[in-house]
Amino acid sequence: MTLEELLALAGDRGLSELERARARRAARRVEQEYQRAVSEGRDVSSDVDVRDPLAGEIDEAARISRAAQLAQLGTLRWNRDSGELRWSDEMSLIFGYPPGTVRPSVELLTRLVHPDDVAEVRRTVESAWRAEAARETTFRVIRPDNVIRYLHCLIEIVVDRNERPCGIVATGQDVTDAELARQERARLSRRRQTLPAGHVGREPVDELLDRPRFVDEIDAARRDGSGVLLVVAVESAGSDPAASIVDGFDDGELTSRLGGISTTGHVGGGAEDHDLLVAAVGTVVRRAVRHSDVCGVTAPGEFGVLLHRTTLNAARVIAETIVAGIRRQPFVLGRARLRLDAWAGLVRYPGRDGRRGADLLLDAETAWRQARAGNLRCAVLGEPVGTARRPVGRSGQARERDTGRVVTLDAQPILDLRVNQITRQEILPRLVDGGGPHPDAGAPEDTERGDELIDRWVIDHIVELVARGARTSHYQVNLSGRFLADPDLLEHLQHRLWEYDVDPAQLTFEITETVLASNPTEVVNFAYTLRQLGCHLALDDFGSGPAPLSHLTYLPLDLVKIDGGFIAGLPSSRPNQLVVRSYVEICRELGIRTAAGHVRDATTLDLLREYGMDFAQGSLIGRPEPVTGPHRSASAPTARAPRPRPTARPSVALG
Amino acid sequence: MSGGDKAVARTDSGARWGDRGQVESDAGFEEFCQQNFVLVERFLLNQCPDHGLVEDAVQEAFVTARARWEQIRGYEKPLAWVYQIARHRLAVARRRGRPQAAPGPDEQPGGVAAPVRQFGAPGGGTGGPMTPATARELLQGWLRQLPPRQAEVFTLALDGWSDHEIARVLGIAYHTARTYRQEARRRLGDLARRDGVEPGSGWGRE
Numbered sequence: 001m002t003l004e005e006l007l008a009l010a011g012d013r014g015l016s017e018l019e020r021a022r023a024r025r026a027a028r029r030v031e032q033e034y035q036r037a038v039s040e041g042r043d044v045s046s047d048v049d050v051r052d053p054l055a056g057e058i059d060e061a062a063r064i065s066r067a068a069q070l071a072q073l074g075t076l077r078w079n080r081d082s083g084e085l086r087w088s089d090e091m092s093l094i095f096g097y098p099p100g101t102v103r104p105s106v107e108l109l110t111r112l113v114h115p116d117d118v119a120e121v122r123r124t125v126e127s128a129w130r131a132e133a134a135r136e137t138t139f140r141v142i143r144p145d146n147v148i149r150y151l152h153c154l155i156e157i158v159v160d161r162n163e164r165p166c167g168i169v170a171t172g173q174d175v176t177d178a179e180l181a182r183q184e185r186a187r188l189s190r191r192r193q194t195l196p197a198g199h200v201g202r203e204p205v206d207e208l209l210d211r212p213r214f215v216d217e218i219d220a221a222r223r224d225g226s227g228v229l230l231v232v233a234v235e236s237a238g239s240d241p242a243a244s245i246v247d248g249f250d251d252g253e254l255t256s257r258l259g260g261i262s263t264t265g266h267v268g269g270g271a272e273d274h275d276l277l278v279a280a281v282g283t284v285v286r287r288a289v290r291h292s293d294v295c296g297v298t299a300p301g302e303f304g305v306l307l308h309r310t311t312l313n314a315a316r317v318i319a320e321t322i323v324a325g326i327r328r329q330p331f332v333l334g335r336a337r338l339r340l341d342a343w344a345g346l347v348r349y350p351g352r353d354g355r356r357g358a359d360l361l362l363d364a365e366t367a368w369r370q371a372r373a374g375n376l377r378c379a380v381l382g383e384p385v386g387t388a389r390r391p392v393g394r395s396g397q398a399r400e401r402d403t404g405r406v407v408t409l410d411a412q413p414i415l416d417l418r419v420n421q422i423t424r425q426e427i428l429p430r431l432v433d434g435g436g437p438h439p440d441a442g443a444p445e446d447t448e449r450g451d452e453l454i455d456r457w458v459i460d461h462i463v464e465l466v467a468r469g470a471r472t473s474h475y476q477v478n479l480s481g482r483f484l485a486d487p488d489l490l491e492h493l494q495h496r497l498w499e500y501d502v503d504p505a506q507l508t509f510e511i512t513e514t515v516l517a518s519n520p521t522e523v524v525n526f527a528y529t530l531r532q533l534g535c536h537l538a539l540d541d542f543g544s545g546p547a548p549l550s551h552l553t554y555l556p557l558d559l560v561k562i563d564g565g566f567i568a569g570l571p572s573s574r575p576n577q578l579v580v581r582s583y584v585e586i587c588r589e590l591g592i593r594t595a596a597g598h599v600r601d602a603t604t605l606d607l608l609r610e611y612g613m614d615f616a617q618g619s620l621i622g623r624p625e626p627v628t629g630p631h632r633s634a635s636a637p638t639a640r641a642p643r644p645r646p647t648a649r650p651s652v653a654l655g
Numbered sequence: 656m657s658g659g660d661k662a663v664a665r666t667d668s669g670a671r672w673g674d675r676g677q678v679e680s681d682a683g684f685e686e687f688c689q690q691n692f693v694l695v696e697r698f699l700l701n702q703c704p705d706h707g708l709v710e711d712a713v714q715e716a717f718v719t720a721r722a723r724w725e726q727i728r729g730y731e732k733p734l735a736w737v738y739q740i741a742r743h744r745l746a747v748a749r750r751r752g753r754p755q756a757a758p759g760p761d762e763q764p765g766g767v768a769a770p771v772r773q774f775g776a777p778g779g780g781t782g783g784p785m786t787p788a789t790a791r792e793l794l795q796g797w798l799r800q801l802p803p804r805q806a807e808v809f810t811l812a813l814d815g816w817s818d819h820e821i822a823r824v825l826g827i828a829y830h831t832a833r834t835y836r837q838e839a840r841r842r843l844g845d846l847a848r849r850d851g852v853e854p855g856s857g858w859g860r861e
Contacts, residue, residue, distance in 0.1 A: 001785055001852065002852070002853065003843065003844060003847045003852050003853070006785065006790050006793065006794070006847075007790075007794070007813060009785060009786070009787050009790035010787065010790040010791045010793075010794045010813065011813040011815070012787040012790075013694060013814070013815070014787065015690075015693055016787075016788065019693045020689070022692075022693065023689045023690070023692045023693050024689055026688065026689075026692040026693075026713075026714065026717070027685050027689045027692065029714060030688055030692075030714060030717040030718050031685065031721065033714065033718045034718050034721040034722060037718065037722070043722075044718050044719050044722050045722040045723050048719055048723070048740055048743075050723050050727065050736075052727070052731070052735070052736060053735050053736055053824055054730070054731060054732055054735050054820055054823050054824075060822075060829065063823070063826070064826055064827065064828060066826075067825075067826020068826060070743065070826075071743060071746065071826065131834075132830055132834075133831070133834040134827070134828065134830065134834060134835065136802070136804075154827070154831075156828035156830065157830045157831075158828050158830075159828070159829060159830060163829075165830075169828065171826075171827075287704070287705070325705070328707040328710065328711065329706050329710070
């Protein structure tokens with residue numbers, strides 16, 4: 001068969017018997033839904049343009065603009081005869097101007113486009129005009145407040161009534177979020193290629209595992225951090241009239257085939273159908289989860305998904321998506337179409353010392369049964385600690401027992417140079433004088449224990465801060481050498497992340513070259529464990545010690561903060577400029593992002609931008625400010641000792 | 656393929672309410688819905704693999720059409736209006752979905768070949784005669800590897816709509832509809848060749 005013949009066949013508009021039956025049902029559902037809307041007084045067509053798309057409006061540019069407006073896209077129109085440029089209100093907002101406040105012109109547009117992208121945009125537009133063909137392009141615009149946004153445009157040539165080109169229309173939308181996500185995927189892919197093998201985690205498993213292998217995977221994942229185990233159970237939707245659409249089967253036969261998936265796995269000659277159904281449901285499950293998530297068939301009609309390093313809220317969204325997908329999608333078995341019902345059960349696992357994989361699976365199975373009994377889409381076994389049950393008795397400051405000093409948290413803004421916006425903050429724990437030494441000061445072991453408690457206090461507060469902040473914000477925290485040497489602290493962090501249902505990827509922990517030099521083995525172990533938790537890792541003061549580049553080859557770094565010595569005085573030092581520029585280039589190739597501190601003047605910032613540095617921090621961007629806000633006011637008004645918890649070893653009171 | 660319209664076989668033209676547009680009553684709407692629901696669904700499935708989202712979008716579009724039937728029934732091709740609404744409904748549903756699930760507008764979903772033969776299709780697997788359903792399935796796998804706008808243009812062209820009509824339904828320029836249809840056809844030729852379908856040669860490995 002040739003492609004032409006295949007296309008002719010595919011273009012056949014005829015409906016099969018099965019499709020005709022489905023169309024009849026669809027028409028009934030449409031009518032029911034319409035009548036319901038009418039009886040509820042809902043207007044289902046208030047947001048549509050009722051004009052005939054095929055009639056009226058000869059002017060192409062006006063027609064395209066109107067369609068774009070309905071689709072919430074912006075448009076730019078250039079008319080060849082008048083040379084006039086116009087843009088829509090939507091486009092004006094994308095450019096950062098309230099509609100009607102500026103007069104559109106080619107000059108203004110050229111100024112708005114990022115200088116590095118101007119030439120490419122010009123080339124694309126000229127090529128579209130010459131070829132009289134559409135072109136698509138993504139470029140950056142710089143708004144009047146200096147914020148950078150990514151804009152995707154379809155550039156089209158419009159014609160007059162004689163079909164001669166008479167202008168250009170660009171239809172555009174802000175794609176900044178999608179573009180940044182794409183860049184991050186590309187970075188991680190580079191990182192995977194440049195890190196030594198064996199340290200980047202297990203290979204994703206594509207197939208649907210059986211129960212024993214799936215349990216093994218849970219246990220392996222448990223050793224590797226926290227996450228959520230999801231079990232989705234599928235059964236025949238039973239007597240639902242919409243489900244009993246059969247073409248060539250009677251209901252009894254259909255039910256027995258469905259029984260294959262819900263009960264015994266293989267019924268009579270339906271074994272093949274059962275496999276098809278498992279594959280079909282498996283497809284729905286796979287589509288909702290990440291490529292790296294392990295999936296299995298844990299029992300007939302039951303699917304397990306290991307959502308490693310996923311927060312409960314995110315897992316719940318995935319579970320809802322899967323259940324909704326299974327319930328609304330008709331499944332095809334030969335010539336029969338089935339409707340399935342589904343429920344999801346979720347259970348969180350905290351990591352190393354939690355329950356065994358087999359027990360967790362039983363827990364998740366209990367959860368989906370609870371969902372079915374409660375007529376819910378999904379149920380969670382052991383809900384997360386609610387606000388009322390959250391660890392109590394911590395204030396905005398911790399008083400170090402022996403010295404009378406007080407710890408507070410400061411936050412310093414970090415500028416993301418790709419978009420010129422503050423997208424993350426560095427959290428700086430600070431010791432301040434709290435009213436003279438404590439009378440009992442002195443014993444060295446007490447002091448050490450006090451330091452340890454302060455570390456825990458800092459972790460608790462940072463995690464709480466992240467939990468209360470926006471899901472999209474990111475926090476960087478500097479770690480002391482003590483932290484690295486104490487495996488309990490890392491475990492403590494893991495528990496806190498779990499307890500507050502915080503996405504570990506919102507946190508970057510920084511280690512300094514000095515700490516690295518003093519105990520490389522400990523640091524490497526720590527680094528890999530931290531990455532396994534899902535947190536990001538940064539190397540601070542990069543370039544201050546000997547042979548800094550070697551660290552990039554074996555540490556699983558996400559970010560490098562170039563030593564302030566190179567940045568302060570950058571504009572006047574040619575050698576520093578060369579060093580910083582090459583550090584940035586090397587890191588970019590390795591999939592590591594770069595940051596510069598000590599940025600005090602605009603000239604330095606411009607240079608960093610030119611080099612392609614990702615982040616800038618310093619007095620020019622913003623000074624550290626004490627952390628205030630809800631997480632403080634929600635804390636207890638007086639300093640009290642943390643309640644001893646199973647994982648919190650020391651019981652020494654603070655303050 | 657110069658002038659994609661003529662390369663497209665228009666079979667069963669009697670099934671097209673869009674061509675006739677004369678309807679007497681609510682019963683007219685029911686018939687319109689029955690004859691076109693699956694066609695609109697096929698159109699959206701070529702760009703979105705989520706069957707559930709597509710079905711919801713098509714149902715919403717027809718419910719909207721039901722509400723405005725008095726107005727749109729008199730159009731020369733009411734189906735064009737439904738296509739437009741269905742596309743819009745799907746776009747809204749996809750925007751509401753998880754951000755990582757929706758690729759950017761210029762990002763082609765899935766870099767590698769999608770499995771084109773799925774379960775349950777008559778004649779699926781190796782060999783067997785090609786039916787309209789299997790041909791559509793194969794084509795769907797290829798179309799999802801094209802830039803989304805090109806896939807849309809090509810699907811409508813295959814469905815028998817003219818370039819002018821396509822431009823109006825999709826809200827794009829006439830020139831764009833024409834060049835995208837040609838570009839999509841060229842790319843489909845490449846994908847087909849990769850999968851062993853040659854113009855003039857036999858089907859698959861038979």
